[in-house]
Amino acid sequence: MISENGAVLLGKNVACDAFAERRVRIVTHAHSDHMLGLERSLKYGKVYATPATAELIKLFKGKRVSVLDYNERLKIEDEQVEQVELFDAGHIIGSAQVLLIDENGKRWVYTGDFRLDRAEVVKSDLLVIEATYGNPKHVRNFDVEDKFLELIDRFANSASAVHIFGYHGKLQEVAEILRDYTIYMAPSVYRVARICEKYGMKFGDYFLARGQREGIFLHHMNSAKKIREGIKIYLTGWEFREPVRKISENEYVVALSDHSDFEGLLKYVELSDPQLVITDNYRVGDALALAREIKRRLGIEAIAMP
Ligand SMILES: [Zn+2]
Known part of the structure; x- marks a missing residue:
């Protein structure tokens, strides 16, 4: 689920990379299109980032956020418990993917921006994936x-x-x-x-x-x-x-990029093995083409949002 203002919503309690009325906000990395609505999030609930991202947020925005390191579990106690864990996304220093496991054991994963050759692939039931190079033409077949x-x-x-x-x-x-x-x-x-x-x-x-x-x-x-x-x-x-x-x-x-190219995006989906994919149509990229190609080439249901 991605809201109109670019917040990636996981489970009942978590919003990533833009403001939403959720108890927990996660900043996946310190690029400006992922630090949206930070002040509102800080007023509304608790904001988490990896230690490196937290330091960069302090540098760029002058704000303090809570720290959640890679492979640490955050438990959100509600009527039902949700658990959150961050994984290296291999994009920029501190960049993270987010896994939320809900009360039914369903795995919600958001890749954030990532580079497949340096990221860990996280198994998912529902996958939200970035779509920067979602166009099949956006392939780099060379070493730089x-x-x-x-x-x-x-x-x-x-x-x-x-x-x-x-x-x-x-x-x-x-x-x-x-x-x-x-x-x-x-x-x-x-x-x-x-x-x-x-x-x-x-x-x-x-x-x-x-x-x-x-x-x-x-x-x-x-x-x-x-x-x-x-x-x-x-x-x-x-x-x-x-x-x-x-x-x-x-x-x-x-041609130096810190994102996966089109082939890398598709490979991630294949390895993560979700039932449903949502492609990020809020940030720069080609979410519509990516959703179409995921359906066509992998036979997995995919939609672009918002
Ligand atoms: Zn980025």
Whole structure:
């Protein structure tokens, strides 16, 4: 069940990723389209997130939420008891899938945003799945990391600066890929990186960017227009043709994604083995196509919501 404002409703008591009048709110990860209505949720009931996500919420929103770590059980005592457990979603640091087991033993699972190769597949009766790459055309049949490193190598020793733009989570992943290089980070990227490091990501030497003229720089996508000089590299999940593509004299796109592609979404459904699938039609993606293909290819009932 997904409400009109994007809340994923599990059992009787739990809402995920947007506000609903439920006793428990879960934030699956610290991307803005999953932290919706946080203040209302905090006033209404109790909000939970994994330890890393809780720290990122504090950083981005200045709010404190309760902590529920992966593979810990939360018991919600009502007339009937519901149990909630979080599993690694492999999307960004701290990202979680949610399992709710209701009083009849029925398993409600919400994947949140996930990447199949790094996520645990959770068995479900009812599955709510993200649909970012729900279109069958959205398949990536290539490895990106080596091509990306080749590109960086080409410019790393030249006199010009290399500016890399992306969103939090993916930016810090890039810092991990580039751990053999010295990296300069914009302030927000740096602060998120400190939290990622605390939760197990491994970086090489990295520093706060303070007007250095040469080197490799990581910036949030929002500042892409402000920087005009040097080599500019954009990290995008919306490139399906090739891992690295030149788009102008000094600009490249790199096809790094922290979501499953279409094949990954379908594979998850198959392994999770639900009776009914709901595809997320609130957030960016193609929930209608995904629901259609799940029915057609797997023979499992599927609907897009809202
Ligand atoms: Zn996300």
